[in-house]
Amino acid sequence: MKRPDKNFSKECISAIGVDLGGTKINIAFVNKEGKIEEHIKIPTYAEQGKDLVISRIKKGILQLIFQRDKKIENIAGIGMGVPGPVNYKSGVIHFAPNLPGWKEVPLAEIIKQEFQMPIIIENDANVAAWGEKIFGAAQGINDMICLTLGTGIGGGLIFNGEIYHGRDNVAGEIGHIIVKKDGIPCNCGNYGCLEAYSSASGIKQRIYRRITEQSANDIDCSSLGNLDNLSLVKVFELARQGNVIVKDIVEEAIEYLGIGIASLVNILNPEMIVLVGGITNEGEKLLKPIREIVFRRAMISHTKNLKIVFGQLGEYAGVIGAAALVWNFY
Amino acid sequence: MKRPDKNFSKECISAIGVDLGGTKINIAFVNKEGKIEEHIKIPTYAEQGKDLVISRIKKGILQLIFQRDKKIENIAGIGMGVPGPVNYKSGVIHFAPNLPGWKEVPLAEIIKQEFQMPIIIENDANVAAWGEKIFGAAQGINDMICLTLGTGIGGGLIFNGEIYHGRDNVAGEIGHIIVKKDGIPCNCGNYGCLEAYSSASGIKQRIYRRITEQSANDIDCSSLGNLDNLSLVKVFELARQGNVIVKDIVEEAIEYLGIGIASLVNILNPEMIVLVGGITNEGEKLLKPIREIVFRRAMISHTKNLKIVFGQLGEYAGVIGAAALVWNFY
Numbered sequence: 001m002k003r004p005d006k007n008f009s010k011e012c013i014s015a016i017g018v019d020l021g022g023t024k025i026n027i028a029f030v031n032k033e034g035k036i037e038e039h040i041k042i043p044t045y046a047e048q049g050k051d052l053v054i055s056r057i058k059k060g061i062l063q064l065i066f067q068r069d070k071k072i073e074n075i076a077g078i079g080m081g082v083p084g085p086v087n088y089k090s091g092v093i094h095f096a097p098n099l100p101g102w103k104e105v106p107l108a109e110i111i112k113q114e115f116q117m118p119i120i121i122e123n124d125a126n127v128a129a130w131g132e133k134i135f136g137a138a139q140g141i142n143d144m145i146c147l148t149l150g151t152g153i154g155g156g157l158i159f160n161g162e163i164y165h166g167r168d169n170v171a172g173e174i175g176h177i178i179v180k181k182d183g184i185p186c187n188c189g190n191y192g193c194l195e196a197y198s199s200a201s202g203i204k205q206r207i208y209r210r211i212t213e214q215s216a217n218d219i220d221c222s223s224l225g226n227l228d229n230l231s232l233v234k235v236f237e238l239a240r241q242g243n244v245i246v247k248d249i250v251e252e253a254i255e256y257l258g259i260g261i262a263s264l265v266n267i268l269n270p271e272m273i274v275l276v277g278g279i280t281n282e283g284e285k286l287l288k289p290i291r292e293i294v295f296r297r298a299m300i301s302h303t304k305n306l307k308i309v310f311g312q313l314g315e316y317a318g319v320i321g322a323a324a325l326v327w328n329f330y
Numbered sequence: 331m332k333r334p335d336k337n338f339s340k341e342c343i344s345a346i347g348v349d350l351g352g353t354k355i356n357i358a359f360v361n362k363e364g365k366i367e368e369h370i371k372i373p374t375y376a377e378q379g380k381d382l383v384i385s386r387i388k389k390g391i392l393q394l395i396f397q398r399d400k401k402i403e404n405i406a407g408i409g410m411g412v413p414g415p416v417n418y419k420s421g422v423i424h425f426a427p428n429l430p431g432w433k434e435v436p437l438a439e440i441i442k443q444e445f446q447m448p449i450i451i452e453n454d455a456n457v458a459a460w461g462e463k464i465f466g467a468a469q470g471i472n473d474m475i476c477l478t479l480g481t482g483i484g485g486g487l488i489f490n491g492e493i494y495h496g497r498d499n500v501a502g503e504i505g506h507i508i509v510k511k512d513g514i515p516c517n518c519g520n521y522g523c524l525e526a527y528s529s530a531s532g533i534k535q536r537i538y539r540r541i542t543e544q545s546a547n548d549i550d551c552s553s554l555g556n557l558d559n560l561s562l563v564k565v566f567e568l569a570r571q572g573n574v575i576v577k578d579i580v581e582e583a584i585e586y587l588g589i590g591i592a593s594l595v596n597i598l599n600p601e602m603i604v605l606v607g608g609i610t611n612e613g614e615k616l617l618k619p620i621r622e623i624v625f626r627r628a629m630i631s632h633t634k635n636l637k638i639v640f641g642q643l644g645e646y647a648g649v650i651g652a653a654a655l656v657w658n659f660y
Contacts, residue, residue: 085631143497155597159489166599167473170631176596178589178627181510190592190627259508262520264597266506267485269496297508297520301415301500 014070015326016061018080019124019318020053022046022098027060028316029068029075030323034135036316038068050101058114077118078111079325081127081318085169091121094169120325124148124318125172126163128311129156131321132274134328136312143270146311147174147261150277152187153195157268175199177260198257200232200278206249207235221245236282254286258293265298265306276311283310344400345656346391348410349454349648350383352376352428357390358646359398359405360653364465366646368398380431388444407448408441409655411457411648415499421451424499450655454478454648455502456493458641459486461651462604464658466642471602475594476641477504479587480607482517483525487598505529507593509586528587530562530608536579537565551575566612584616588623595628595636606641613640 014037019026025044029037042060044053061078064070084096091108108119122130129146132138138146142161148154153175157164164171175195176188183192184206196202207230211221223243224230239250261273273294279286291308298306313320344367349356355374359367372390374383391408394400414426421438438449452460459476462468468476472491478484483505487494494501505525506518513522514536526532537560541551553573554560569580591603603624609616621638628636643650 157598159494160492162490164489164598166632167601167635168599168631170629171597171599173596173599173629173632176629177593178596179508179511181585181589188629190629192589255511259511259522263507263593266503266508267501267594267597268487268494269498269501269503271497299500299503299506299518299520301498302496302503305497 013074013076015076015323016064016078017319017321017323017326018057018061018078019127019322020044020057020080020082020099021124021318022083025053025057025060026316026319027057027064028319028323029064029070030320032327034131034313034320034324036320038064038070039316039319040064040067044099046099050099050105053099054105054107054110058111061111061115072117075117077120077326078115079127079322080107080111080119080121081124081322082107082121083124086121086123087169088120088122088126088163088165091119093121118326120328122163122322122325123156123169123172125154126156126165127321127325128276128313128317129158129274129321130163130328131313131317131324132276132311133158133161134324135320136317137274137309138272141272143268144272144274145174145264145268145270146274146276148277149199149257149275149279151199151201153199159268174260174264177263179256179259194256194260198253198260203232203235203249203253204230207246210245210249232279233281236285240285254289255293258290259297261290261308262294262298265294265302269302271305271307273306273308274311275308276313276317280310343404343406345406345653346394346408347649347651347653347656348387348391348408349457349652350374350387350410350412350429351454351648352413355383355387355390356646356649357387357394358649358653359394359400360650362657364461364643364650364654366649368394368400369646369649370394370397374429376429380429380435383429384435384437384440388441391441391445402447405447407450407656408445409457409652410437410441410449410451411454411652412437412451413454416451416453417499418450418452418456418493418495421449423451448656450658452493452652452655453486453499453502455484456486456495457651457655458606458647459488459604459651460493460658461643461647461654462606462641463488463491464654465650466647467604467639468602473598473600474602474604475504475598475600476604476606477591478607479529479605479609481529481531483529489598504590504594507590509589524586524590528583528590533562533565533579533583534560537576540575540579562609563611566615570615584619585623588620589627591620591638592624592628595624595632599632601635601637603636603638604641605638606643606647610640 014029014031028039085094093105096102112119138144144158146156155172155174176193180192185191186193186196239247344359358369415424423435426432442449468474474488476486485502485504506523510522515521516523516526569576
């Protein structure tokens with residue numbers, strides 16, 4: 001497929017956003033207003049290896065194009081968010097922890113051979129930040145930090161209106177701010193990281209550990225129900241009810257998150273902190289104490305113009321942000 | 331004085347660097363190789379107020395020019411480092427903690443009225459970073475963090491080859507990374523900040539506090555000598571000798587410094603960390619344990635290309651860095 005360069009009609013063009021995850025691939029047409037025109041979701045089957053995943057991405061894009069009956073002249077390009085560090089200039093994925101066998105994969109080049117149009121690839125946390133800047137909570141903001149609060153804690157940094165990548169394209173590992181010198185172990189191999197205390201997996205691991213200890217002490221853990229089904233929503237709800245097993249773990253998770261953000265604010269003086277991801281379902285009940293901690297502990301000179309908000313793009317943030325990468329070129 | 335625009339002979343031109351401090355003002359001619367041609371030092375007398383300090387800066391610059399017998403055509407411009415946040419675009423100093431009465435001072439405009447040539451003003455920590463990038467340890471490095479380790483702990487951030495300022499020109503407050511949730515009070519009003527543990531003043535305050543407690547317990551503090559003359563060099567020396575009063579305070583200072591840098595590395599993925607300021611007199615004895623902590627606690631993906639070094643500009647870093655701001659325009 002080859003798109004005639006820049007000859008497309010500006011009225012009806014869209015960009016394709018691809019959100020490549022460890023378990024599913026979302027692909028969508030997104031228009032210049034950030035609205036989704038057409039959307040498909042396919043399984044990644046990451047365990048089948050790199051080549052089959054790539055072939056599935058290509059087929060998915062083709063399927064989307066035919067499903068929408070979109071003329072190739074009316075596609076501005078393809079933006080892709082991937083779960084690992086990317087050289088955004090060359091479009092090479094350095095590695096991806098949840099995609100076995102992916103190492104230095106020139107994905108942009110591979111996709112471009114099939115679809116001859118601009119292909120832009122970014123790390124998924126950067127995509128989340130960029131999407132919020134172009135179409136979401138951070139429109140018009142040039143210095144902002146987007147925290148992805150989910151199983152882990154990641155981040156995308158926007159400085160002077162551009163995504164900041166760092167020396168090796170791995171900037172933004174906000175989950176690995178060290179918040180406690182002799183803290184608990186983190187999945188990264190270090191200990192005392194923010195992620196070990198304030199991520200969904202960190203909170204759950206601490207609860208499991210405590211239950212094991214409590215059971216040994218014959219203390220009743222039945223309030224938590226079936227542990228395999230224990231959701232973060234339930235955990236936060238129990239904490240608010242004063243449940244002795246989870247209360248201080250949740251409180252500490254929020255306090256460390258506030259401290260981590262306060263440190264970011266003092267170091268980087270952003271205009272906005274945007275929180276996205278699963279934990280943000282808690283809404284104001286989460287946002288209020290975080291704001292309170294940050295505004296109490298960060299420097300006054302740094303908080304006078306600071307805004308701390310939730311992202312606005314919701315469940316389609318991945319594809320909308322990926323498509324937003326393309327619009328940056330027009 | 332008016333410099334004929336760009337008509338100067340390129341061979342013999344120099345830039346003027348002004349390093350405005352709370353107690354002294356250093357002014358120097360610095361050539362394009364970063365070498366000092368002529369240097370003067372005058373007292374600030376900050377307590378006499380803003381207008382007299384500014385008049386002293388002007389007279390100092392004039393004195394330097396006449397002392398060197400420099401033709402105005404051969405001066406490329408004036409770069410100034412000041413001890414507070416600056417709007418580098420407008421040349422306005424927002425405030426300066428050690429200069430009473432300085433608030434929103436349009437210093438660049440004031441100096442330009444006297445000397446009609448390019449005037450560039452920056453915060454002194456940014457100047458330190460910029461000097462190291464142009465003439466010192468970080469030549470050719472585009473992503474680096476310069477830590478100023480002295481009475482306090484400050485920082486200058488270079489991202490993509492440019493100084494990063496943040497929303498309100500106060501980015502770089504590395505001393506106020508929170509390293510301990512319920513830590514000791516910091517001068518900023520917060521508690522648990524890196525500066526409270528690892529700055530010269532933080533270390534000394536902790537020692538004084540301990541001595542007060544120890545005296546109450548009748549423990550011999552005579553090894554420390556006269557406390558008013560207690561230097562950081564002496565403190566580090568005593569710690570290495572195993573002195574029970576200072577040993578763990580110094581060890582903790584180094585450990586928290588390492589942790590703070592590891593967090594910076596994980597967040598920002600710099601290529602280089604440059605340490606400047608008084609504490610760096612300790613040399614390898616300080617650098618070795620810091621490197622060890624950072625490389626142990628930061629992520630492997632972030633340390634593979636990381637260098638942690640001391641600055642190279644020494645006691646004239648302030649004027650050399652300030653002059654380097656001017657050379658950026660040519």
